[in-house]
Amino acid sequence: MEVFFSLKKAVKNGITKKESTLKKARAGQSLTVVKILGKGNLRKRLMEMGITKGTKLYVKKIAPLGDPMEITVRGYQLSLRKSEADSIIVT
Amino acid sequence: MSFVIALAGNPNSGKTTLFNELTGSTQYVGNWPGVTVEKKEGRLTKYREIAVVDLPGIYSLSPYTPEEIISRDFIIKQQPDIIINIIDATNLERNLYLTLQLLETDIPVVAALNMIDVIKKRGEYIDKDKLSQNLGCPVVETSASKGIGIDKLTEEILKIKAQPFIRKKYAYYDRRFEYFASDAEKIISGIVSNNKRWYAVKLLENDQIVKNSIKLDECLSAKLMQKVQALEKQFDDDCDSIIADVRYNYIAAVLKGIYIKKTDRKALSVTEKIDRIATNKWLALPIFFIVLWAVYYISVQTVGSFTVNALDGFFKNFAAAAGSLLNKINTANWLKGLICEGIIGGVGAVLVFVPQLVILFLLLSFLEDSGYMSRIAFIMDRVFRHFGLSGKSFIPMLIGTGCSVPAITGARTIENKKDRRMTIILTPFIPCGAKLPIFALIGGAVFPDYSLVAPSMYFMGIFTVIICGIMLKNTRMFKGEDAPFVMELPEYRMPSAKGIFIHMWERSKDFIIKAGTVIFAASCIIWVLVKFNWSFEMVQTKHSMLASIGKIIAPLFLPLGFGNWQCAVATLTGYAAKENIVATLGIVLGHQKEADFAAKVAALFDNPAAAYGFMVFVLLAPPCFAAISVMKRELGSLKWFTFAITFQLVISYTAAFFIYQIGSLFFYGGTAMSSVILTLLLALVFIYIIIYMFKNKNCKNCAKCAYKKCTHKS
Structure with missing residues (x-):
């Protein structure tokens, strides 16, 4: 039952099987941005920093205490909290 | 123009x-x-x-x-x-x-x-x-x-x-987008005369601030909304991302064929090599603590203490020389006293810290200019977030070990208002250089066998920052979503000597200006208060204006175990500069041999717990006038400033109170029954306040509640 609900929720958010959020990515993964969820300033800021649809991201490392994460985007290094990375859908 | x-x-x-x-x-x-x-x-x-x-x-x-x-x-x-x-x-x-x-x-x-x-x-x-x-x-x-x-x-x-010109041609982003942009331009053409294109794009982006800044009537506003909706429908996306997309796509088109990147990226860049170690999973924290220790050791322990001692001697000699010179030209006694003891003594007591601060700022500037500071924020963010601060709060706190004035100014780099306010309010809890002599004096006098008492103040400071951070974070004023922590990690650079010196100078300047203005004025005023009685006759300290003020407020400190006028006066003079506390105790107890002085200092307190309480009170009470004035400037509102000062007063009083009362109860045979009852009452109030603060927690932020809400819906 729970699986069904989580699947239903995923479909509602537009996440299909292959897609997941950046939060779940491991260091060393290369990913492509599908979309950015949420609203408001954070979302806008992420897009201004160059995280837009189709952008390639490389997860460089996770901070020693497990959060935030360092990603390479458009040739520079960006630090993102996992809670923020959670709103970025990637494949 | x-x-x-x-x-x-x-x-x-x-x-x-x-x-x-x-x-x-x-x-x-x-x-x-x-x-x-x-x-x-x-x-x-x-x-x-x-x-x-x-x-x-x-x-x-x-x-x-x-x-x-x-x-x-x-x-x-x-x-x-x-x-x-x-x-x-x-x-x-x-x-x-x-x-x-x-x-x-x-x-x-x-x-x-x-x-x-x-x-x-x-x-x-x-x-x-x-x-x-x-x-x-x-x-x-x-x-x-x-x-x-x-x-x-x-x-x-x-x-x-x-040959001034006005731009006529604008970048052509995307055929479909431009169609809407030119429509939007037409809509607002009657309202704005300049920067039409910019306004048009901003309005399509649905930027509320821009929308409110130009006077759109309802009809035009509705028309614009229609355009925004049509645009969103056309692109099947929302306006924010449409505009970010068309701009970045345009950039990609602009750069096509004109930017030749090196594709062979096998060799690691210098930054990557450094970061392999500096932000390494296992090495990052040890390296960070070593760097921290080195900064502290060099600026405060070795070079710092040497220059402080040397300058201290210099100012004493300078005051003596000035005194004999003034004697020769027959200056009035009071003026001589004001110049030698009040001004030279008072401002000198602050200036002795300048070399120490300069070294501290030099090292911090190096860390900042090289790019390591951003990595500190990256490493420490996880820890700081729990106290309602961000990784960026670390730098002001570190500078705060030198002086709160540049530290509070440094909090400006924190983007989020809440984090910035919190940092400004909490940074003074970190013991600054001026508070160290107090800890050394009292620690040495009351706890001669425990060398850890003075350094324990650092832990008390950090502990208070953490506790207060958690407490404040859950209040109505600070609750809410965590601020975004989208931060660029710049490439490491070898800082230029010129850059570091400029940077260091900017910071030190803050401190020196403070010594020249606020402390100068406060030193003069306090000197007058210490030397004169209410009918403006020169008297001994115990009959002075300050002593009588001290006697009035001293009962306030009775529950803390140091309800005498000497301590009250010392706390007051501390507002010109915290190191004045030591000097004031010296004056009010009378100069004498060191051993006697220590005994007299120890006698001021009801028991050692009270002495420790006094140290904590000095540590946590609102900072000196200079830092207070900077706090006011940086907080930018009277409401917040009043809150900050009240908060610091309450915290320092409560902490000292509990240390004395509980310490007395457990280690020094207890106190009077009335005190015990008072302690219990205050403890209850305190606990109630904490519970009250936590109650205000917004349910949306708590994972449990959010989950509950979800189940209701589905």
Whole structure:
């Protein structure tokens, strides 16, 4: 039952099987941005920093205490909290 | 009105360095995104009639932070004659995002392709002529740090000055988008006269602040909303991402074929090599603590204590020399006293810390300019977030071990208002250099066998920051969503000596100015209060005005175990500068042999627990006047300032109270029954306040509640 609900929720958010959020990515993964969820300033800021649809991201490392994460985007290094990375859908 | 140039660019793109090159002035530059927080003005070295304004670094013209608002307002409302857009060539794509927005305005733009030397060194190539053609604005290759391209840039400025123009042609983003943009332009054409294109795009972006700034009537507003909706429907997306997308797509098109990157990326860059160690999973924290310890050891322990002692001797001799000189010219006794004891003694007591601070700031500047500070924020963010602070709060706290004044100013780099306020309120809890002599004196006098008592104040300070951070975070004033922590990690750079010195000077200046103004005035006033009675006759300290004030407030300290006028007076004089507390105790107890002095100090307190309580009270009470005035300036509102001071008073009093009462109860045979009851009562109130604060927690933020809500819906 729970699986069904989580699947239903995923479909509602537009996440299909292959897609997941950046939060779940491991260091060393290369990913492509599908979309950015949420609203408001954070979302806008992420897009201004160059995280837009189709952008390639490389997860460089996770901070020693497990959060935030360092990603390479458009040739520079960006630090993102996992809670923020959670709103970025990637494949 | 003179001809005005605005320098605009991303944080950390080299704007301030370029500003210094253009104007010959010395502004402080750091390798920490967001160093310039106020706009700074200067004039071109060779053409004094041209004013240059250095704007804070911004990523975009949609404002979230105070810096971005300053920059955007200046560009749109003040209409500078030229914008020089500094582009970090090593980070072309993202920097061009701002460039495109600047090119949407009507103001002529000159793009400075900065750090071109790094690009050449890497063996990469940017075709600047084609870039200029594609962007529709002059492009000059520069390297601000090496002084390359400054003349060319001046040339372009003069060219535009001789032949001003208003941009007619704008970047053509996307066929479908432009259709809506030109419609929007038509809608607002009756309302705005300048920067129509910029307004049109902003309105399609549904930027509320821009919308409110121009007076749209309901009819036009509805028309615009229709356009926005149609645009969203056409692109099947929301307006925010449509515009970010079309801009970035346009950038990609502009750069096609003119930017040759080095594709063979097998070799690690220097930054990558350093980061392999500096932010390594296992090594990062040990390295961080070693760096921290080294900074502290060099600035406070070794070089610091040496210079403090040397300068202390110097000021004593200076006061004596001044005294004998004043004697010779027959100065009145009171004036001599005011100059030698009040002014030289008072200001000298603060100035002895200057070399120590200078060294501390020198080291911190090195960390900042090299790029390591951003890594500290990266490593420590996880820890700080739990106390309602961000990784960026670490730097002010670290500077706070030297002096709270530059520390509080340094909190400006924190983007989020809540985090910034919290940092400003909590930073004074970190023991500054001036508080150390107090701890050393009392620790030595009361706890001669426990060398850890004085250093334990650092732990008390940090502990209080953590506890108060958690407490405040859950109050109505600070609750809510965590602020975004989207932070650029800049490339490591070898800082230039000039840069470090400028940076260090900026910080030290704050402290020296404070010594020259606030402390100077406070020293004079306190000297008068200590030396005179209410009928303005020179008397011994125990009959002075200050002593009588002390006697009035002393009962307040009875529950803390040091309810005598000497301690009360010492706390009061501490507001001129905290090190005054030691000097005041020296005066009110009378100068004598060291052993006697220690015994007399110890006798001031009911028991050792009270002495420890006094140390904690000094540690946590509101800082000196200079720091208080900076707090007021940086908090920017009377309400917040009053809150901060009240909060610090309450915390310091409560902490000292509990240390004395509980300490007495457990270690020194208990106190009077009335005290026990009072303690219990206060404890209850305190617990109630904490519970009350936690009750205010917003349910949306708590995972449990959010989950519950979800189940209700489905």
